[in-house]
């Protein structure tokens with residue numbers, strides 16, 4: 001078990017800043033995901049925690065001790081990679097046993113011929129066998145122990161890689177995009193397995209992914225990284241519902257949040273696409289963005305905004321209607337819970353949204369407060385009616 005502290009961490013490669021002052025405390029036993037677009041510095045941060053990469057400045061603390069100068073093996077953190085990093089010539093059993101043999105056998109005991117004759121090696125091998133079999137049972141890969149990695153499916157290989165990490169009983173697990181080589185269905189299955197594993201082990205999990213759905217569904221907290229900075233850290237639902245930066249609002253959630261070009265009027269009212277909204281802000285007058293999640297867009301005759309249906313995505317249990325609207329760079333996306341009620345492509349359509357659904361951001365992308373003036377009577381709960 002480990003609490004991990006990241007303090008004012010900077011990293012530059014060849015003069016290019018990749019991490020620009022990251023501060024984060026990862027609680028003992030928590031499951032946190034570092035999520036962000038490709039190239040934002042997530043893997044670099046994980047490698048620095050593991051001790052595989054030196055930082056340019058700043059500190060890593062593991063269980064209250066500064067990790068500076070502590071070798072990766074002495075940090076006792078287990079890393080699980082996207083590539084699995086299994087030894088192809090070794091059986092599943094031997095792959096899982098590798099870290100235990102490195103730890104429990106002396107160099108002499110590890111020698112193929114002499115080692116085999118040593119009673120101490122035979123004793124150590126017995127405990128190694130017990131540990132490997134226990135972990136294999138836990139991960140339901142016991143029938144695969146004699147196979148080579150080349151004879152396994154992607155999901156099975158991933159489980160072996162996880163097994164090799166678990167067997168060492170590390171203080172924390174560092175996962176670097178471990179599911180990206182798997183097909184979509186298996187990825188969803190493995191998400192549930194990894195979350196279940198965390199509940200079982202109760203060890204600190206740090207999980208790097210560019211897949212926001214993966215981060216949202218598995219972890220207790222997500223840390224959104226963009227351009228080498230931690231932009232927002234919090235429970236998945238809080239980050240989704242209460243994004244503090246438009247980059248977070250746009251990165252988290254599929255389909256993407258709708259962003260309407262808007263402005264704050266001098267009387268504090270918000271205006272989007274030329275329509276005055278039933279929402280006010282204390283922010284100064286000027287350009288802004290009004291964002292609304294697809295599930296909060298309401299289709300219907302009472303909506304004042306209008307457009308044309310340009311695309312439909314029917315997923316069976318729900319559907320998304322894409323609406324081309326004047327003044328918008330991208331179609332507005334609305335979620336429809338009953339796909340039997342879909343409009344036709346090409347149909348003219350009206351839409352709106354409740355003022356409570358608005359998340360507004362100033363010109364620099366920072367969230368601005370909004371409220372719904374009580375004196376305004378709204379016939380329906382729509383911001384635009």
Ligand SMILES: Nc1ncnc2c1ncn2[C@@H]1O[C@H](COP(=O)(O)OP(=O)(O)OP(=O)(O)O)[C@@H](O)[C@H]1O
Pocket residue numbers: 013014018036037038039040041042043044045209210
């Ligand atoms: N050893 C290196 N030398 C030079 N530049 C590097 C090195 N490692 C990473 N970078 C650069 O640092 C930046 C961040 O890389 P990093 O792998 O941490 O990103 P990431 O967020 O994990 O991306 P991805 O999801 O694509 O893996 C990238 O621009 C990358 O090209």
